[in-house]
Amino acid sequence: MTRPLVIGNWKMNLDYVEAIHLTQQLGVILKNKPLEHVELVVVPPFVDLRSVTSVVESDRVDLEVGAQHASQHDTGAHTGEVSVPMLQRLNVHWVLVGHSERRAMYAMNDEVVAQTLRTVLRHGLQAVLCVGEELAVRESGEQVDFVTAQLHAALAGVEEKSRPLVTIAYEPVWAIGSGLTASTEQVRDMTEHIRTVAASLSLDTVRVLYGGSVNPENAASLMIEGGVDGFLVGGASLKAESFLTIGQVANDCYDVKR
Ligand code: PGA
Secondary structure, eight states, rough: OOOEEEEEEOTTTTOOHHHHHHHHHHHHHHSSSOOOSSSSEEEEOOHHHHHHHHHHTTTTSSSSSEESSOOSSSSSSOOOOOOOOHHTTTOEEEEEESOOHHHHHSSHHHHHHHHHHHHHHHHEEEEEHHHHHOOOHTTTOOOOHHHHHHHHHHHTTTGGGGGGGGGEEEEEGGGTTTOOOOOOHHHHHHHHHHHHHHHHHOOOOOOEEEESSOOTHHHHHHHHTOOOOEEEEEEEGHHHOOOHHHHHHHHHHHHOOO
């Protein structure tokens, strides 16, 4: 089993004061109870990044920091956007690419997702490609074709040296923030399929995460029966205890499976 990865996507929650507070809390708990096997990443809003990376560095918190989005362009007239080089200067090492909320609400189509992924990889940051079907697609039984198309559009032709920087997060849109988690069978089927498609694109060792109403109660079965390498956590990442309990579950599952 590969080392589990647990990512907390704070979305548009927590201002910079609240973000500092949560990062400090995470630091205190992690000092007392380190998660030796798990890679933990927090993904705050842009305006919190500098504060969060400062706390992580000064308190030596065992966390990495990511951004929720980045522009596909490196510089220029793109009002409201943030570039990958700007993130890199802040010691941000991860970027979510193509989260379903960006795709649905901010017109991020497959082409822009692919361009953004290339930009993130070109600068040597870790890219978390988010894929997943809407409810209507699942109800019509077309989820496999849908996710396959998203994967091909984003990942075809990724350079060999950049492949280790790619993580895939399967997030069925109907499970995000809804309290409706996908069943472990649904997660297992899709995860296996994603690994097959990724392997056909020469991404043999890619980590596959699940996201969508993950919480401390469902994390163990999703990991063991669902066969994922970790989680992309939204709501449950906003409290230190629930986020780190999910991290602990991933840590314990790794110990059991190893
Ligand atoms: P959720 O969000 O855990 O609140 O469902 C997951 C996500 O959108 O990444």
